[in-house]
Amino acid sequence: MAELALTDATEPTPTDGDAWLVQEAQRRPAAFAQLYRRYVGPVHRYIYSRVGNRADAEDLTAEVFTAALRGLPAYRERGAFAGWLFSIARRTVAGHHRRARPTTRLDDLADPHAHDPDPLAQVLADETSADLAQWLARLNEEQRELLRLRYAAGLTYRAIGEVLGKREAAVKMAVHRLLARLHDEWEVDHAR
Amino acid sequence: MHADMALNPAEQGVEQALLRHYATGDPAPAFVERLERQLNAQAVAVTGSQTRHELAPRLWQRWRATPRSLRWAAGMAALLVILALAVGALGPQRVWAQVQRLLGYVPGIGFVNLADARVLVAPVQLERDGITLRVEQVIADAGRTSVVLSSRGLPAQGSSARGAADFTARLRLPDGSSLNAGDYALRWGAATIAFPPLPSNVYTATLELDRLPLLPPGAAPENWAVALALRPATGPLVSQLFAEPYQPAGASDTQAGITLSVVQVAHSPQTTALTLRGVWTDPTWQIWSVSGGMTLPVLRDDIGHLYREAAPAAGDSTVAVEVIHVEAGATPAPPPTVLEQELAFPAVSALATRLTLTIDSLRVSMPVDATFEVALPPGVRAGDCWPLDIRLDVAGFPVHVTDARLVEQATGRLALALELTGITGQDGRTLTAISPGPADSGLWLGASGSYDDAGQKLRFSLDLNPDIPLPATAIPVQIESVDVTVPGPWRLSWAVPGRGAAPAVPITLRPAAATDTHHGLTLQVTEATHTDRLIRVVADLQNPPADVQLYQLVRRDPGSEQWALTVTDEQGTRYAGDMPDVVWGPAGETGVSDVGPELGFQALTLPPLAPLARRVTVTFPGIAVLRPGRASFDVTVPSGIQLQAQAGRPPLSDPWPVDISFKIGGYTAHFAEAQLVAVNEDVYLMLVPQPAAGSGRPGLFGFCGLRITGPTGAGAPTLDALGQGPCTLAPGFAVMDPATGEIVPGMYQVEVNSYTEYVPGPWRLSWDLTGQP
Secondary structure: OOOOOOOOOOOOOOOHHHHHHHHHHHHOHHHHHHHHHHHHHHHHHHHHHHHOOHHHHHHHHHHHHHHHHHHHHHOOOOOOHHHHHHHHHHHHHHHHHHHHOOOOOHHHHHOOOOOOOOHHHHOOOOHHHHHHHHHHHHOOHHHHHHHHHHHHOOOOHHHHHHHHOOOHHHHHHHHHHHHHHHHHHHHHHHHO | OOOOOOOOHHHHHHHHHHHHHHHHHOOOHHHHHHHHHHHHHHHHHHOOOOOOOOHHHHHHHHHHHOOHHHHHHHHHHHHHHHHHHHHHHHOHHHHHHHHHHHEEEEOOOEEEEOOOOEEEOOOEEEEEOOEEEEEEEEEEOOOOEEEEEEEEOOOOOOOOHHHHHOOOEEEEOOOOOEEEOOOEEEEOOEEEEEEOOOOOOOOEEEEEEOOOOOOOOOOOOOOEEEEEEEEEOOOHHHHHHOEOOEOOOOOEEEEOOEEEEEEEEEEOOOEEEEEEEEEEOOOOOEEOOOOOOOOOOEEEEOOOEEEEOEOOOOOOEEEEEOOEEOOOOOOOOOOOOOOOEEEEEEOOOOOOOEEEEEEEEEEEEEEEEEEEEEEOOOOOOOOOEEEEEEEEEEOOEEEEEEEEEEEEOOOOOEEEEEEEEOOEOHHHOEEEEEEEOOOOOOOEEEEEEEEEOOOOEEEEEEEEOOOOOOOOOEEEEEEEEEEEEEEEEEEEEEEOOOOOOOOOOOEEEOOOOOEEEEOOEEEEEEEEEEOOOOEEEEEEEOOOOOOOEEEEEEOEOOOOOOEOOEEEEOOOOEEOOOOOOEEEOOOOOOOOOOOOOOOOOOEEEEOOOOOOOOEEEEEEEEEEEEEEEEEEEEEEEOOOOOOEEEOOEEEEOOOEEEEEEEEEOOEEEEEEEEEEEEEOOEEEEEEOOOOOOOOOOOEEEEEEOOEEEOOOOOEOOEOOEOOOEOOEOOOEEEOEOOOOOOEOOEEEEEEEEEEEEEEEEEEEEEEEOOOOO
């Protein structure tokens, strides 16, 4: 198991540094490297949590940063850069799922992941993580997405709100409830 | 951890488990490095036009991936074969003409090869609920299908990042299948979208958009479908639809060892576009953009118009610039980097015979290898400031790191801020940015910086990692690259083909009868310059009272803030307001800093009249006049006041109540609130203004000539109001000690030595173009 890497140190909060880096990168695309270094870990972790294998996660991560590099001149700071970047990541993963399922009817694409098990469940080895994966699999897609954006991508509540089109307070409340529910169910499961 | 969550210990345990769970997705270091290299290569291509045809960058990337010696050999061989075939078949004079015939300038896309392309013969538009979606052009070739859109009447709530990220578009083909959008470039009200190539036998398609570009869900009608009919781009159609580029002769200049040349130009009815080729001698240098210097590139014609660089728009003209690198004293090698930047300017005057592109300075990135250590005082805390005496040679600059500060940022993280002097080098070069090496130690997460032109200082700040304790003694810093601004100017001048030899002379009138009088003041047009692109009007007060001067012609109603400048002719035809992208300066004026909306407050730049118009009338709501008057007042900055980060805006404090009243020039001024705002790494106190003067009566318009005395007895710089010059109704002044970076609380004394007064009209100035009164 990898060491815990997602901490505040890598949390892509919408910082002043981000705004400056974005301005620099818009003026001089070579400066994009610093944004890349800041976000490559969170983006890869998020995508990996969606697709469940490293090869696809790496391809899609590359796609996301290529799209971000090309789209950066059109980006206007209306919210967190992280929110914008992860919107691209979500769209990219959605496109990947569509390509992988060419016979899916259009109606099914309204929520292309509605029936996907969390792919991480397949790769977790230790018991706690396996329990956690099982619990995640019982959540609906929206709940899983909240946790991915918070704990795989490391987004702030505000940035998650921008990505999902929800109010920050609503996101915060939903995450709190999920944590409390997980804690309660965890205790019940382990008390049996 | 996420400090903003109030979790109980058990929930924190759950959070830890989730973090560990998702950490299995950490990327492999080799992948991170590989992707960074790929992105760096793409950044070179992206430096140019974001909207140009993608075929060239892809070929270029493939070319770059080839070993250098092979690239050179293959390139030379291919070039010789192509030239030999072309010259043999056509003769040398016709080669360029044949190449040119295949090229066309397409606004929103750039210079494209039209051979075997299918195009839209005329724009197609749809209107729904007052919003117009217009497909300006479609270029379908073997490589891709490019669609250029514009939209008008968009709702005022503006664009959103989500609107950009969630943008989807499809081309529905006659057989029911569809092509999904690949790359796209979106601007407010415009977009260029690239789709996969259309099948060769397809000439009709339907463009389907879920939403208009950059609009959030629900902001405007959705699910648009526009039927498109294409035709082969052959014969006279090409020259009718697309501006044909030409190769300007002699458009080249060398300064500071860097040669820039314009290699391609096109003029369309709404735009002018260029390509610049650059050669420099140091192989380690990179020039990412000709727009990276201290001022933006400027295009000037021989009539006196100055054209400001603008984002490409439908119907623009374009100039393309290419940069080639040749190693000094060595066999010429292929360029390590190519800059292909489409600079779009407003369409130049139809009467211009000669154009000059001026690039005031260039920003050059160069690698350096400098390391130093910032010693930390024992027990250092946020807010501490301590002197340093570190001397470095950075790219030939004798850099002196003089001060360090530990600053708590608005995000709560600490930053190590350094101040550097010695950044002005020989030949006028200036060190304007520093990039640190990768934070291998994990001590910092990123860096930011700013260049202080007035103080000739560079401020450089490392965003410290809160999860790693500060080292006990020192923080190591490695500088990986720097940006150096190299002064020019480069002036690239060329003749516009097919135009007369002598430049047109603008008509300048001094219409003595163009006057208007209100509230005892008479305003007179002192000079009106008419060209085919604009009218420039200069006005002044006629025989004003002593000590009264014209300060500004006011274009907006100060009560409603609505634009209220109108231009009409004798037939009642109304013309659009100001011309922000084109201005005019007297002949012989070569300065480039005056491009843009005119800040000369006594002048207006207006659109040109229709050819047969004989009389022009300009109406605007008021004027502002400068009058003498003295007043002083005190304002106190409370202790412990904090700034808070604002999304997309400078950090602000909460406003606090004040009660400041004083008389000036028969008016009583009152301020009820004050607020701190961070601007350019300084902190200013702003007095929140009272409501502006109403439209119907004279009133205070601004306070001028402020002098500040701070709590320590020292003066403080004042903040000009953007676009309003030195007089403003919202006075602001610095309250930060530049030595410590701390806000200095206490009482500040403010002296005002003059004021501006709004004098309502409406003012009407009218004159005859034939010179009749």
